[in-house]
Amino acid sequence: MSTPLKVAVLGCGSVGSQVVRLLQEQAGDLAARVGAPLELVGVAVRRLDAAREVDVPEGLLTTDAQGLVARDDVDLVIEVIGGIEPARSLILSALENGASVVTANKALLAEDGPTLYEAAEKAGRDLYFEAAVAGAIPIIRPLRESLAGDTVTRVLGIVNGTTNFILDKMDSSGAGFAEALEEAQELGYAEADPTADVEGFDAAAKAAILASLAFHSRVTASDVHREGISEVTAADVQSARDMGSVVKLLAICELKDDAVAVRVHPAMIPRSHPLASVREAYNAVFVESQAAGQLMFYGPGAGGAPTASAVLGDLVTVARNVLADKRGAGESAYADRAVLPMGETTTRYHVAIDVDDKAGVLATVAQAFAEHGVSIQTVRQEGRDDDAQLVVVSHSATDAALAATVEHLRGMDIVREVTSVMRVEGGEE
Numbered sequence: 001m002s003t004p005l006k007v008a009v010l011g012c013g014s015v016g017s018q019v020v021r022l023l024q025e026q027a028g029d030l031a032a033r034v035g036a037p038l039e040l041v042g043v044a045v046r047r048l049d050a051a052r053e054v055d056v057p058e059g060l061l062t063t064d065a066q067g068l069v070a071r072d073d074v075d076l077v078i079e080v081i082g083g084i085e086p087a088r089s090l091i092l093s094a095l096e097n098g099a100s101v102v103t104a105n106k107a108l109l110a111e112d113g114p115t116l117y118e119a120a121e122k123a124g125r126d127l128y129f130e131a132a133v134a135g136a137i138p139i140i141r142p143l144r145e146s147l148a149g150d151t152v153t154r155v156l157g158i159v160n161g162t163t164n165f166i167l168d169k170m171d172s173s174g175a176g177f178a179e180a181l182e183e184a185q186e187l188g189y190a191e192a193d194p195t196a197d198v199e200g201f202d203a204a205a206k207a208a209i210l211a212s213l214a215f216h217s218r219v220t221a222s223d224v225h226r227e228g229i230s231e232v233t234a235a236d237v238q239s240a241r242d243m244g245s246v247v248k249l250l251a252i253c254e255l256k257d258d259a260v261a262v263r264v265h266p267a268m269i270p271r272s273h274p275l276a277s278v279r280e281a282y283n284a285v286f287v288e289s290q291a292a293g294q295l296m297f298y299g300p301g302a303g304g305a306p307t308a309s310a311v312l313g314d315l316v317t318v319a320r321n322v323l324a325d326k327r328g329a330g331e332s333a334y335a336d337r338a339v340l341p342m343g344e345t346t347t348r349y350h351v352a353i354d355v356d357d358k359a360g361v362l363a364t365v366a367q368a369f370a371e372h373g374v375s376i377q378t379v380r381q382e383g384r385d386d387d388a389q390l391v392v393v394s395h396s397a398t399d400a401a402l403a404a405t406v407e408h409l410r411g412m413d414i415v416r417e418v419t420s421v422m423r424v425e426g427g428e429e
């Protein structure tokens, strides 16, 4: 067996503590799988005296993360601090100093992935990040390696566990958003400040990473159209139920006429769709490619130990590469595809409208859709005293045409209120 490879861990929170625990508990197996022992030589933390979920061996804790990555004997660096800085500078220093890097940092990869890839390329080292999207679920490696010979056309994912838990609760119990969020916080799924999850920032970062890999182009978080779930009402969820559908926060990456369309928003999907059965805080990613057809990846997308599993999987791979003096896959952005503006993206809409219940209303509403070139797939009407509710589901049209139709409806005298507007995915176009 070779001499030990030296490992530094940056951050010892939910994920970092589980990485350190698994490195210690599985040291023998990891050594056998890599072909050399993995020796933990330092764990960078913000405070030495903080309570931790793992016992870190005496002398390994340090508050000097920069000093740790600058050591010239460190072969492998695991970054699980999160956020943009100091994570970016630490990763760049690690690569410059000749270490390969494993990170779970989707926010940084989505904001500035190319800078990291270029630094890895220049240093001749690896940059691996399986944990950054959908936690333990293998999805980065399938896109980067297993499907590298195919043409991926669509990636549809539930990539945020917190929002899936909230929407699932709203669906199963009829709870409103605020009540379901409170339960998610009590159970420890949602953080005290749940903005990144509920407003879709976390899912948008993951969508940018998925789109970059799937379509061999650079896609950043700012390219992703993003809508969260805080506006989803119990009435929207009930309306979905009435149609045999369920509301999910979806990350959607599509190849459209050689451009990339990438977006995150709540959408109604039929209960028969494979993603509809993804419950609680689980994640799933549905991939369509030309030769392979449809593939589904499912499992825990968050949590310290599941995420640490993905980190250690990467660590074994990059450690083997160090021993073999080779590199794994680097950035693949040769296709250099444009990103389609959201208005040009095609989707379907579900629109629930309270209208006056009188002759000609249905025809007038249908006319508004027709004026914007939006074809109606189904209309359902429910009468109530002197008003009625129309539930219209459109065929596929540009998002701009659908948004203009809704604006038009809101300005019509016969329309009392547009009570629900939501995109529809995963059914017949």
Ligand SMILES: NC(=O)C1=CN([C@@H]2O[C@H](COP(=O)(O)OP(=O)(O)OC[C@H]3O[C@@H](n4cnc5c(N)ncnc54)[C@H](O)[C@@H]3O)[C@@H](O)[C@H]2O)C=CC1
Residues within 6 Å of the ligand: 010, 011, 012, 013, 014, 015, 016, 044, 045, 046, 047, 063, 065, 079, 080, 081, 082, 083, 086, 104, 105, 106, 107, 131, 132, 135, 301, 302, 303, 304, 307
């Ligand atoms: N928790 C999860 O379920 C998942 C997390 N991730 C990603 O993993 C990374 C880590 O996430 P968590 O462990 O959940 O976060 P966390 O907040 O529990 O842990 C981060 C740790 O880094 C420490 N830290 C902050 N600045 C530091 C510095 N300058 N030097 C040393 N330590 C510093 C903090 O004190 C904290 O203990 C993030 O990029 C996150 O997006 C990815 C997938 C799932």
Ligand SMILES: N[C@@H](CC=O)C(=O)O
Residues within 6 Å of the ligand: 134, 135, 159, 160, 161, 162, 163, 189, 197, 202, 301, 302, 303
């Ligand atoms: N906050 C995320 C966890 C990590 O990616 C989630 O809820 O899915």
Ligand code: NA
Residues within 6 Å of the ligand: 130, 131, 132, 133, 134, 135, 136, 137, 138, 139, 140, 310
């Ligand atoms: Na993953």
